[in-house]
Amino acid sequence: MRLPNGYGSVYKLSGKRRKPWIVVVSHGINAEGKVDREPIGYYRTRQEGLDALAIYHREPQYLAGNKKTFGEVVQEFLDYKASSKDISASYKASLRKLTPLHRHKFKHVTAHDLQLIMDSTTPSVSQVLKAAIKGLYKFAMMNSYTSTNLADALTPQAVDKSTLHYPFSPEEIHELWQHEGGFTADMALILIFTGMRIGELLTLKNSNIHEDYMIGGIKTKAGKDRVIPIHDAIKPIIQRYQSDKELFVSMSTSNFREHRWKNSGIPCLQKHTPHDGRHTCETMLNNANVNKVIIQRIIGHAGSDVDDSVYTHKTKEQLIEAINVLPTYK
Template sequence: MGGFCVHGGIFTMRLPNSYGSIYKLSGNRRRPFAAVITQGWKDDGKPIRKYLGYYTTRKDALAALANYNAKPYKIDGHGVTLAALYARWTAYRQERDKSVPRNYKAAYKRMEPLYSVPFVDITTLQWQDLIDSCPKAPSAKLVKVLANLLYKYAALLDITSDNRVTQVETPAVAKSTKHKPFSHDEILELWAHADDFAARYALIMCYSGMRPTEVIKIKNQNVHLDDHYMVGGIKTAAGKNRQIPIADKIMPFIRQMYSPEREYLLVDDLGFHPPTLSFLRNHYWDISDIPAIKNHLPHDGRHTCETALDNACVSKRTIQLIIGHAGRDIDERVYTHKTTQQLIDAINLI
């Protein structure tokens, strides 16, 4: 039970037994107050003391003791800064053949004001200030996602189990208006210019749901004309190496381009394969005179397909399988339950 003691002529409350102690160190120090706790006993009965840290005022030292007693953490990990923890986390991922995505690296750069702060000392308010300083909502969301991953790793190391970013609020991500589906009249206009490479490229996306780069990267060896499907995809686990049904409407385009002697399927009228989306846009899409092309971005074809499938009352799960976007309610069991023919039948409804 606590009593009273004298510090510099001032009566203060004695701390409870096993709560910890505060000592004022001698000399002219910037942080003269040390917070100490007992973490066991030696064979001779003497206590094993660990320093929580050094503080500018007694009040700060008391706050550190209060935080520790409320949620004890591993003292040996107390000095681990945010930067040090991130470095250990990246090494931990690499040991398990997991790379650190570029968006996580970008999120870490935004954490720079907290690099040198011991991870267990970062407060919820500091996280909130950091996230509020992000220029855009997606950036703020990524910072919180990365912080949660670091707290999960810190718990694994027994550094702390107190996740202080949980209560941090992130701004709502505005729904993108960048992409829009091709209208019915615009689709007819594309068909009227089907002899144009850019129009054919757009139609392939409109009737397959592929991303622009996915079309570019489809290899001839993965095109199964007789079975009406291709294998390809990028970006997500659900999108990679998926079965992409070939709609009857675009089958003539696919047959015309297909050649086992070439590596890639997509070629222009001269048999040239655009190597990147940037190249394709600069040399075909952006210089097209077709209004339907000029008024849209290449990615709009994918949105057109998704919208058309939904308008045709195709189930949400089938749509997600076709376009390669699993979603939260899709798991591996769905893939075994949906046959290729079902995907082909669905794509031919549009």
């Protein structure tokens, strides 16, 4: 059956080939007065070629995606997420793990390729990486680069329960107070009595520290540039480290974790991670029956209940009052 003029061609190439049928489409006349023709794929049978040509006319982006490299699609995805300001540092860092696949054609990357990379990371990173891959392939499907989300076939590594976050006990908080004045103990107490992430503390600007609260936060829309109330008990600690420098504490997260925290010599810190301070704050606020939305505002979590929208403009005074219900355990 003859195809309509301008629709494209499907014909068989000479020689022994695994996919001998080529599909070619035209894009009009070029500057040299010749027909501008472009092959869009090779197929095992003529019918497969005809089906591909039909898809091209129905969804040209689908076959256009066949030519893109994995790296090109990742970059498009990052640009898309950046434009909506909906991407975290950990999300971007996890996608960098996929760099070995960047030169491959996007359509040739398999779930097995992705699984091998996930298996080469830590359990916590593999959890984040699966979420990032799921978002990447959802974006690719939205742009008709693929019809399958390979993330559905991936299995992240199981997280060792011994590494899960759990709160400091009252006795451990008391132990930290016995070491007040030491840098790591002071930072741990700030994390516990503000609910900050370690990354938020290490990027906090001195200019954003006020008498009863700070302006800071990273990672999520709800967490960025939020009001972080200061518990009265840690005000002297914060004042001790304030200076005319830009950052409250100038140190990388890895340096703090690997050197300061692990080598602090404080027994209770060897059983915890810096993030446990944040978890401790949230747990103590819950135990004190603080309003859930107030807790979300302090911690920087987005509200999930419909009624939460009523509380989106809680005052600084309410947040400061809430943080000060926490017992100090001195």
